[in-house]
Amino acid sequence: MVDRQAVLRRTVTLLVVCAVVAPAMGQERPYRAVTQERLLAPEPENWLMYRRTYDGWGYSPLDRIDTSNVASLAPVWTFSTSINEGHQAPPIVNDGALFITTPGSRVLALDARTGELLWRFVPELPEDLQQMHPTNRGVALWGDRVYVATVDARLFALDARTGRVAWETAVENYARGYYMTLAPLAVEGKVMVGVSGGEWGIRGFVAAYDADSGDELWKTYTIPGPGEPGHDSWSGDTWRTGGVPVWVTGTYDPELRLSYWGTGNGGPWMGDARPGDNLYATSVLALDVDTGELKAHHQYHWNDSWDWDEVDPPLLIDVERGGSTRKALVHPGRNAYLWVLERSADSIDFLDATRFVYQDVFTSIDPDTGRPEYDPAKTPGTGERAVFCPSWSGAKNWPPAAWNPDTRLLYIPANENTCSYLEGVEAEYRPGRTFMGMEGGFVSREGADHYGELQAWNLDTREKVWTVEFERKLWGPVLTTGGGLVFVGGTSDRYFRAFDAATGELLWRQRTNSGVTGVPTAFEVDGVQYIAVQSGWGVDAQRGTNHLDGAIGTRTYVPQGGVLWVFALPD
Amino acid sequence: MEDRRTVLKSALALGLGVRGLNVLQAQVDDPRKARPQEGDRFVFAFGPRQGETVRVDDVPLASEQLICYAMDPSSGAVRDGSRLNQVLLLRFEPDSLTPETREASADGVVAYSGICTHTGCDIEDWSDEAEFLVCSCHDSEFDPRDGAEVISGPAPRRLPSLPLRSEDGVLVAAGGFSATIRFEKEF
Numbered sequence: 001m002v003d004r005q006a007v008l009r010r011t012v013t014l015l016v017v018c019a020v021v022a023p024a025m026g027q028e029r030p031y032r033a034v035t036q037e038r039l040l041a042p043e044p045e046n047w048l049m050y051r052r053t054y055d056g057w058g059y060s061p062l063d064r065i066d067t068s069n070v071a072s073l074a075p076v077w078t079f080s081t082s083i084n085e086g087h088q089a090p091p092i093v094n095d096g097a098l099f100i101t102t103p104g105s106r107v108l109a110l111d112a113r114t115g116e117l118l119w120r121f122v123p124e125l126p127e128d129l130q131q132m133h134p135t136n137r138g139v140a141l142w143g144d145r146v147y148v149a150t151v152d153a154r155l156f157a158l159d160a161r162t163g164r165v166a167w168e169t170a171v172e173n174y175a176r177g178y179y180m181t182l183a184p185l186a187v188e189g190k191v192m193v194g195v196s197g198g199e200w201g202i203r204g205f206v207a208a209y210d211a212d213s214g215d216e217l218w219k220t221y222t223i224p225g226p227g228e229p230g231h232d233s234w235s236g237d238t239w240r241t242g243g244v245p246v247w248v249t250g251t252y253d254p255e256l257r258l259s260y261w262g263t264g265n266g267g268p269w270m271g272d273a274r275p276g277d278n279l280y281a282t283s284v285l286a287l288d289v290d291t292g293e294l295k296a297h298h299q300y301h302w303n304d305s306w307d308w309d310e311v312d313p314p315l316l317i318d319v320e321r322g323g324s325t326r327k328a329l330v331h332p333g334r335n336a337y338l339w340v341l342e343r344s345a346d347s348i349d350f351l352d353a354t355r356f357v358y359q360d361v362f363t364s365i366d367p368d369t370g371r372p373e374y375d376p377a378k379t380p381g382t383g384e385r386a387v388f389c390p391s392w393s394g395a396k397n398w399p400p401a402a403w404n405p406d407t408r409l410l411y412i413p414a415n416e417n418t419c420s421y422l423e424g425v426e427a428e429y430r431p432g433r434t435f436m437g438m439e440g441g442f443v444s445r446e447g448a449d450h451y452g453e454l455q456a457w458n459l460d461t462r463e464k465v466w467t468v469e470f471e472r473k474l475w476g477p478v479l480t481t482g483g484g485l486v487f488v489g490g491t492s493d494r495y496f497r498a499f500d501a502a503t504g505e506l507l508w509r510q511r512t513n514s515g516v517t518g519v520p521t522a523f524e525v526d527g528v529q530y531i532a533v534q535s536g537w538g539v540d541a542q543r544g545t546n547h548l549d550g551a552i553g554t555r556t557y558v559p560q561g562g563v564l565w566v567f568a569l570p571d
Numbered sequence: 572m573e574d575r576r577t578v579l580k581s582a583l584a585l586g587l588g589v590r591g592l593n594v595l596q597a598q599v600d601d602p603r604k605a606r607p608q609e610g611d612r613f614v615f616a617f618g619p620r621q622g623e624t625v626r627v628d629d630v631p632l633a634s635e636q637l638i639c640y641a642m643d644p645s646s647g648a649v650r651d652g653s654r655l656n657q658v659l660l661l662r663f664e665p666d667s668l669t670p671e672t673r674e675a676s677a678d679g680v681v682a683y684s685g686i687c688t689h690t691g692c693d694i695e696d697w698s699d700e701a702e703f704l705v706c707s708c709h710d711s712e713f714d715p716r717d718g719a720e721v722i723s724g725p726a727p728r729r730l731p732s733l734p735l736r737s738e739d740g741v742l743v744a745a746g747g748f749s750a751t752i753r754f755e756k757e758f
Contacts, residue, residue, distance in 0.1 A: 084755065085690075085755075127655070128653060128655055128691070129691060130693065131690040131692070131708075132690070132708040134690050134755075430617060433693055434692075434695055542725065543709060546724070
């Protein structure tokens, strides 16, 4: 009987190992190492990081697919991930090796030309894990490894050729509400991540790890501790459980050696539960990539009570102001303002802010500092209900905007005409449980005839050049290309669309299996240009659709299940 | 040893990994991690009465859920060794319960797993208006008068229920959960 048990144990172990890495076993394939030089100046055919370049543009210079021929774009292969929920990761491509992630923090490596599965990585997740945001936003590449941050707050380094685990490290304790959804940021042998969990009473941070060894190099909290500048912007012990998560991959200025990160709101949701400005919530942080030192910050709005996480890092764009070129940080905010800031080695300075959808909370913005003032009637509090616009989902949520240097336009996936009501309730912190302290819902603005908007902005003149309206909300990350195109999905009707980047004219669309919330990318293999995107509805897109259904009395069904779609022109 | 063999076989049948095996074994070895069992009492999970035994009268009528853990009365072990052991207690007029739900209730008190069948979040919210249990992660709603049936939201299944009886006003488990505590961990 002992032998039988031993056999059983060995069998179980073997089964598990096979499930995780069996597709990786076998021949090793050639793979070109990803160097700092390549990340700084990626070849046109490759998409090596979350937004392709450190400046966060989401722009590919490829131009074989353009406004004249995109109408004939067609699927060339697809790959089902066998998983439900929100598929948000970009297909990241290095010389024909394509990597995507899925909910459950799985990684799939595929031949970008044929769709052949190269290997699959399936982390074993804890039995008692809670997943408020069952999604993952992609991998980082460095050297000959692939890095993925997991929903149970671990960071894995995988061999890019085989998927075998080179190292793993626990970034934080999932049982206390920490998790990760972002693609790591790789710079000069460091892999940086930030933590989610703002609804669970965490204390947010960004941390850097040695890409070779997995050793932690530095860790910078998004809430200053005792004795640190800004600590007095929190009352009592609220800083310990004040949230301020980091949801999305930072951008990076190699000249300044500074990485820029957007931060979420404070917790619990009501500002009167944590009196003070609550630095560095709803802010952009400039962190030295060598030391993690906080060099500068700008808080978009203070003491948030609307759940307006400012999760996106700013795009790094040169803009014209008064006849001079300014090195700007550009952030289309969840708070409905398009923020333009100026970056330097030790400061972030306010230039201007322009409202891009209806907002009824800010009564003014200081022209020198950018600090807004609020309408008290539009500010919810504990036992005080307020109705405000835009909704707590914001004017623009996590799906990234894109900048095209050819058209010099910024493309913003926005939502108009959505509002919320919120009222704070007493919240008691209990480790590992939600710590939100609110009740609320969604309402539609009176007279609303649409909700989603794809907007194109001239940043030099601060003017909106064109708008495409969608009947329902827009949850689509944006890709723009040298072919004069803008690609976006994100609607509950399951379409993935291409527009003329100059005019907003719809040139092509493809209905997919589910709703497209993946980050689209463009790449080229053997002289053929491809466009790729994951379709797989879930998480906040699904929740936002349900909320809007409740507000306007509709019922929307969007099927789930992830599929990677890859498109090309006919031979 | 018999228990261990059962665990191993169960793990194989369920296709669980090493971590799953360890979890199952821990449930056998550690009464704190074991799921509620027939004869268990219930204690308050949080608050000023944490650890005190729950009586029928402690459960508010037609109001939000009371979050509890089961307790082995012979050893006094509270089964709080796993988040997945949370039990929600609610009380209603017995006539307002569906026949099947009333069958498993005691003096109008019903008991359900506190773990959402969607992505495993704690069921912490309550709709005063509809008198439904609400998941605070993704807003799934469950009707406690009808076996915690899914009313709306992404949850694929009702919450597992726990049959009850009362002994001199003390709530007692009349069996284990109606279904395995599981959710769409990997979707």
